Amino acid sequence: MxxxxxxxxxxxxxxxxxxxxxxxxxxxxxxxxxxxxxxxxxxxxxxxxxxxxxxxxxxxxxxxxxxxxxxxxxxxxxxxxxxxxxxxxxxxxxxxxxxxxxxxxxxxxxxxxDGIVLANSKKAPQINISRKEIFLALAKEVPSPDGGDKLVPNPYKTWKDVNAKLPADKIEVLGPPPTSGTRDAFVEMVMDEGCSAFESIKAMKKTDEKKFKAVCGTVREDGAYIEAGENDNLIIQKLEANPKSFGIFGFSFLDQNGDKVQGSVIDGETPKFETIASGKYPVSRPxxxxxxxxxxxxxxxxxxxxxxxxxxxxxxxxxxxxxxxxxxxxxxxxxxxxxxxxxxxxxxxxxx
Missing domain, CATH: 3.40.190.10 (Periplasmic binding protein-like II)
Structure with a gap:
């Protein structure tokens, strides 16, 4: 030995x-x-x-x-x-x-x-949205709008389809790819939380966690969600070019480009240094x-x-x-x- x-x-x-x-x-x-x-x-x-x-x-x-x-x-x-x-x-x-x-x-x-933001151009109105509504806009499958627990391919084409108070613009979100930690955190803190607002899906977490993760974390592939790589500055440039689109990225990029883009209000909280530091903003991570x-x-x-x-x-x-x-x-x-x-x-x- x-x-x-x-x-x-x-x-x-x-x-x-x-x-x-x-x-x-x-x-x-x-x-x-x-x-x-x-x-x-x-x-x-x-x-x-x-x-x-x-x-x-x-x-x-x-x-x-x-x-x-x-x-x-x-x-x-x-x-x-x-x-x-x-x-x-x-x-x-x-x-x-x-x-x-x-x-x-x-x-x-x-x-x-850091906080994760859903941002758009300052040329467009700032939106007030819930994590449940973000899930409905971006998930590949959602509960049927006709009612019941059945999951169907995402039928929502515009933000107004999701909630009549939101803009009547086509859903187009530029976001990180699966290799990104921002994507992982966004799925965990926004998509998982948003789909848990539906009791039938929330119950699935206890009975079949693998299926729960698949339902909540799989984003649609019909062009509404666009993988924009790891270059957050490129997303900001695209938001400027198309004020009707949204982007997902870290608060630091919003902070550095506050003259061009704005963060959406999520579940009643605006992404700011103070709200992230205090834990009030719901989408913050280490x-x-x-x-x-x-x-x-x-x-x-x-x-x-x-x-x-x-x-x-x-x-x-x-x-x-x-x-x-x-x-x-x-x-x-x-x-x-x-x-x-x-x-x-x-x-x-x-x-x-």
Missing amino acids: QKLGFTLAAASLLIAAATTTQAADGRDYISIVGSSTVYPFSTAVAEQFGKTTKFKTPKIESTGTGGGFKLFCAGAGVDSPDISNASRQIKKTEMETCSKNGVTEIVEVKVGY LFIYVKKGHVGVIPGIAEYLAEFTSEKAWGEEGYLAEKGLIPSPKDERKTVAADAKALKVLVNNQF
């Missing part, structure tokens, strides 16, 4: 040495992938980090949360990313993929909060970054980048990330998360 332990330890040292040699030969900057929502915050930290430290500015790709985890969990070493941005928590299945591919120690850092502990000390600057991200001057209430639309976590939570990040506290699979 001692001999086996020695062999494993020696193998680990050899891998670490090989990775260090690769880093010296191949990469002297931090590589970051993942969420388009976290991208502007991560980029702001990277730019500040590059200006104020001896390290190179990290390179960041906006791949979407799911796409980011796919790259992040593909393996360890300098050919793989060091950090993955995420607009939802990592899934158990993704943790298992990471572990299978040798990414066994992952540090989770909750960096703050944002994360995930770090390979094994890359710390091998790829230069990871610990220092984490220190910058979790500093009060960055993610605090008066920090430069709040100016970009990040909703800061409560003070006590920031203190705990910063301490865990500094200690490189590892996430374990049984936390799910």
